[in-house]
Amino acid sequence: MATIGGRTETAIEILKSALPFSAHNPAPWGQLARFLAEEEWSSAVAAAIRSAEIQASAQSATILSQLLASAETEEEFRRAAKLSINSNVRDERWLGYLGVALSMHKGGSGKGVAFFDLLNYRGRRSAFLANLKAKIVAAEGGDEALEAAIAICNEAIVQIEDNVFSRMQMIEYVMATGRADARDDALRLLAQREQIFGVDEHSKRLRAKIEDPSIDWRSEVAKPKAPTPRSTAGDAERERFNVMSRTRKRLQRGGAAELQLPREIRLGGELKRLEFSLVAGGQQPDLAIKRLGQILSENPTFAYAELLAERHKLWSRESRTLPSFASYFERALSERDVILLQRLTVSYPKLEAMCIIARVAFGDESAFDQVSDALRAVKVDPSPECKTLRLGLESILPDNAVREPASEVSAIRANTALVRMILSAANEVSAVN
Structure with missing residues (x-):
């Protein structure tokens, strides 16, 4: 990956500095995930998930699939996959895209299937996702894989929802087996499909393919296509665009004076x-x-x-008295100064939660018992800095249903670098508001 001036550290610092002012922009989070991938894999995963939560796009799925595929252990993969599934991304189509994209990476077929199994286990169960899993399994190409794909489609029809897509895929997989009776079975299944869902252009086209002896069915099923995710930017994003458009028109009409910024x-x-x-x-x-x-x-x-x-260490060395919380907190983060954070906790009660979370990240055991209260305070506090904390931390914290101080501490400690970055972003927000 190209870096700015050939320095990955510089690129990371610039991206970090952009986060407080791009709270709802997926791009810096996605770029940060790419840069962190080799050095801080778990932090990279959290950044990629945050990008997807802001906008569930093909790009965010691609970045996250690359990270999941590069997991070195099964435990790493399962933990990151669960975080992906448990995040605020509710778009089933995007999750399906992620699973298929994951399977397309070198050695990723097994992980792709495992991802769909996790989706099913975590309650994301649908014929759509089952059909995508069947495509991944069938793409492996062996007789056992094709029989397994047929079974997945049949299970979707019987246990989830009878649907035309499962039936069509199952027919293709039957043909790909190359069994002596494959053609007869396929025509029988197609007749059932037409009886239930009617005759249409798709069924006619499939019938013609079944009758065509030149079709290489194994090649047909060898490359599963990922569904294109729909953008989840939604009404808020459209309204933001409309505001920008209206502002631009006002400027063009000579309204710059009335738009003078404070x-x-x-x-x-x-x-x-x-x-x-x-x-x-x-x-x-x-x-x-x-x-x-x-x-x-x-x-x-x-x-x-x-x-x-x-x-940037620009204060004169002879005077180390800092005039604001933001500068004190910045020093504490830079020097991992737990003692200073403890003092700030007392001196700035309104920003106590930030200090407690930082202390936990740096291993201050005296703050471990306070972290749950701090996170609850962040959840309900409407201030900009707490909103920044919420947005950043929600992708690394455990589910609400299983959340307890020990699991919260573990999640924060396991992602110290990312938590430090999020705290720095929140600190900047506190300084400019």
């Missing part, structure tokens, strides 16, 4: 650009440092500027 927002945008220069390297950091110092001198209480100064 000074704090304009400064926040400038600071994001400055941080890009600080992270990317080259000659620009010197200018960025100078401008950041100017902003701090003109706005001594602007928390986001203070946060950046601490993040």
Whole structure:
């Protein structure tokens, strides 16, 4: 994968810095998953799942399928697959696409079947998903695989829902077996299908194929096609587009003056650009440092500027007194300073949950018993920073039904790097709001 300036670390830092300002944009989460894949696999999975939760697209499924296929152990695979299934993605078509895409990776056929088995076990049971599983099994091509695919289709018809797709697939698999009586069985099954669902162009076409001796049926079933996921952007995304369109038209009519942004927002945008220069390297950091110092001198209480100064170690060494929670918290995250986090927990009760979660991530056992209360507080707190925490943490935390302090602590500790990134994003949000 290409990196910015050949430095993966730089790319990761830039993507992390974009997250607080792209809370509902799947792209940075997906890109982050790609960059984290080799070094922090579990964090990459969580980032990919978050991307899919924002928008269940073919791209998000492809990224996640690559990660699932690269799982080194069965335990890793099952844990990541369960997280995928238990996430907020409710689109059955997308889950089906993910399963088929997974099977198409090298050595992924068995994992694809296992994924559909997990879907069934976790209550995602439908004829649609059963048919996709049958396609994966049949694509393996052997006699046993074809018989298994026939059995899956028959089970879908009998136990889930009699449907035309299962019947059509089953006929194709019967023909692919090459048995002496395959043609007679296929015509009998087709007659049943037409009796129940009627004669149509699809049944006529299949009948013609059955009668054509030149058809290589094994090749026909060898490449399962993944269903294209529908976008789940929905009404909110369309409304966002409409707002942007209306704004653009107002600007074209000369309405720029009435759209003047508040000074704090304009400064926040400038600071994001400055941080890009600080992270990317080259000659620009010197200018960025100078401008950041100017902003701090003109706005001594602007928390986001203070946060950046601490993040990039720009405070003077002779004075280490930091003026805001954001800068203190940034230092605590950078230095994994549990003692400082404990002090912040007391000094800033409104932001206590962030401190407790950070302490758990860094192994402070005295915070383990407090994590459930902290997560509950985050769940109901309407503040922007808590919303950022909710969005980031929900993909790594266990199901509500089985959630308990021990499992929550384990989930946070197992994803320390990702949790630290989410906390940093929430801290930025707290600084600009």
